[in-house]
Amino acid sequence: MFNKRVKIKELLTWEPKEQEVTVMGWVRTFRNNQFIALNDGSTNNNLQVVAELGKFDDELLKRITTSASLKVTGTVLASLGKGQKLELKATAIEILGDSDAEKYPLQPKKHSLEFLREIAHLRFRTNTFGSVFRIRHSLAFAVHKFFNDKGFVYMHTPIITASDAEGAGEMFKVTTLPFDEGKNKTPRNEDGTVNFKDDFFGRATNLTVSGQLEGELGATAFGEIYTFGPTFRAENSNTARHLAEFWMIEPEMAFYDLEDNANLAEEFIKYLIRYAMDNNREDLEFLAQRLADEEKQLPQDKRSELGLIEKLEFVLNNDFQRLTYTEAIDILKESNHNKKKKFQYPITGWGMDLQSEHERYLVEKHFKKPVILMNYPAAIKAFYMRQNEDGKTVAAMDILAPGIGEIVGGSQREERQDRLEARMKEMHIPIEDLWWYLDTRRFGTVPHAGFGLGFERMVQFVTGMTNIRDVIAFPRTPGSAEF
């Protein structure tokens, strides 16, 4: 058996008592031809491996370069050096893979996040990305734990669908049709449109933008379900908060109204934060320090009032601010920011869609905490949201987080078939195509609600990373699909 290694994270918790162990990992640095800082990805803390002078061949020592991979067997001793409790005195060092130091793009110095994005295949080997992606893993695990403990059923909704759940038309087509002009021509109907009858599925299909509609089918049988999978949006938004491929968690619950929905969403977000605080303390502290160092470069008024950990504590210890869209519009309209014309999109009045600058004003400047906005105008929300008695608003809710903006979008669903169909007609949603969705309203319809949490935005919030491209391994954004 090859792998009888101890992980460095575990080893570093031991009391040094001359244990014989084997570790494996990648060299971070090699000092004085004697001290190897070895990292195996289990923690940012390197293990100090000591190669005693004179004990190893010069030929071997020359091959201990940054990012070379090693198998080291040795004895665990108390360390005299600063900054570590123990070290490994090597008895045998085997080079598993050489690394040409001249060509290796990561030097033991600070690189910009932009540069690291260009070498995203190697950036996991930096402390920053080590921390971010261990936390991302933890949060994904916590998502399942939260819902599993509550008895929700994890549902795998399809990636390829024929429906546009949000009705927003921002979809990637899925097709095997040729799009040549020559012999292998795109099949067309008489009117010139593409004939999808000849396509793989015999109809036009796309990558899913949301698993919600299928999720509702599950909730109206299991009671409570959640999805957690990739979703795709062909929106041409080149921002620090948008991806063309992102992961979304969509719980859907029968017998829930809007308030129940908001309560669950708030509990869920706090649970995820708590989970990371309890299980990723070291990585959070590293990222908090990184952020603090970064902010030192900024002018005083651009710096955050709270450090990363204090921000997370604050969110855990305070209720989210709940208010209606109508109340939010009033606050924004009356704000000095609006009066001094500092919004790029001035507040014109009730009915307008909120831009991210407005959302951020509410959370960052006005309330200084996460906000749950409820009961939006029907005209700016999707067809499936429950129509309120005022005839103008729907039972929608968005959760806005400091530094991020919208992190959750959800609603109580319109369970009344007649109302739902009337709304679909108004919004030109093809009723015939969604016959299966409408069946839930025909056969034992129930009040139900759900929401979608953008997983990367949640990871951004917890890690403090300002660009969403730095919390997903290989970001897909307009003009970019490398790796």
Ligand code: 4AD
């Ligand atoms: O608000 P959205 O579009 O809502 C839905 O898709 C509903 N079907 C959810 C539901 O009720 N089941 O998206 C939900 C969340 C947003 O709040 C945001 O956090 C995230 O998904 N999101 C994105 N994240 C990254 N990149 C994008 N392009 C995103 N679009 C939405």
Ligand code: MG
């Ligand atoms: Mg939304």
